[in-house]
Amino acid sequence: MYRIGLTGGIASGKSTVVAILKSWGAAVIDCDILARQAAAPGSDGLIAVRQAFGPQALLADGTMDRAYIGSIVFQEPSRKKELEDILFPFIHRQIADETRRIEKIEKRLFLFLDMPLLFEVKYHSYVDEAWLVYVDPETQLRRLMARNNFTEREALARIQAQLPIDEKRSLAQVIIDNAGSLENTKEQVRLQWDLLMSRIRNL
């Protein structure tokens, strides 16, 4: 099964592109969802997060206080690493299990792995090609502040916790520029989809 890594900086538009790909029937593994499952109420992951970050890590209903954890880890790289060390083993296992299921049970010919940290965690060796959803840094900052109601400082902390989006450009084989209209993005995705289909047919 041919694997395509789909990545991009925070708020670059990965979910927007994934929605288009899914509407055309693509199989997609969403790593942000796996990360949420890794810290679901009652999970070993959440127990470990509580041990590491204290009782404030949980809201009254027993779910992880994502705003609180986010406010710590995106300010402090060592705390971010601590959180990743807890959650990544589960995420890696789930990616492997889901990939196997999609290949063996669903018998798909290709799969998109939607992974914000594809390059940071060196998963580009696990995929056959990498697609980058790109927006220029100014648009990224503006959209992130608007979507999450972040101050500029909060948004910059999250952006700077990732490999700079311009460095990601040099690591990707396909670039979707999502700084324009949604219609324009959809046209680019259509073109890349058609090219992908011919690459897969010629394997």
Ligand SMILES: CC(C)(COP(=O)(O)OP(=O)(O)OC[C@H]1O[C@@H](n2cnc3c(N)ncnc32)[C@H](O)[C@@H]1O)[C@@H](O)C(=O)NCCC(=O)NCCS
């Ligand atoms: C820190 C947390 C609690 C913040 O939760 P929140 O609901 O605010 O954000 P959400 O999970 O929707 O992520 C939004 C975006 O933040 C960025 N992001 C998330 N985790 C990280 C990280 N460890 N390093 C850099 N950027 C990250 C990604 O671009 C992601 O798409 C959460 O992101 C988390 O648990 N992160 C650790 C797991 C992880 O690394 N996930 C990335 C998928 S491999």
Ligand SMILES: Nc1ncnc2c1ncn2[C@@H]1O[C@H](COP(=O)(O)OP(=O)(O)OP(=O)(O)O)[C@@H](O)[C@H]1O
């Ligand atoms: N072409 C576009 N024009 C205008 N707004 C857009 C466009 N694409 C995405 N957006 C908006 O930008 C924000 C970020 O997009 P999206 O949520 O798809 O990014 P993401 O990369 O999945 O984010 P994250 O890294 O947090 O998972 C959203 O509010 C979305 O509605």
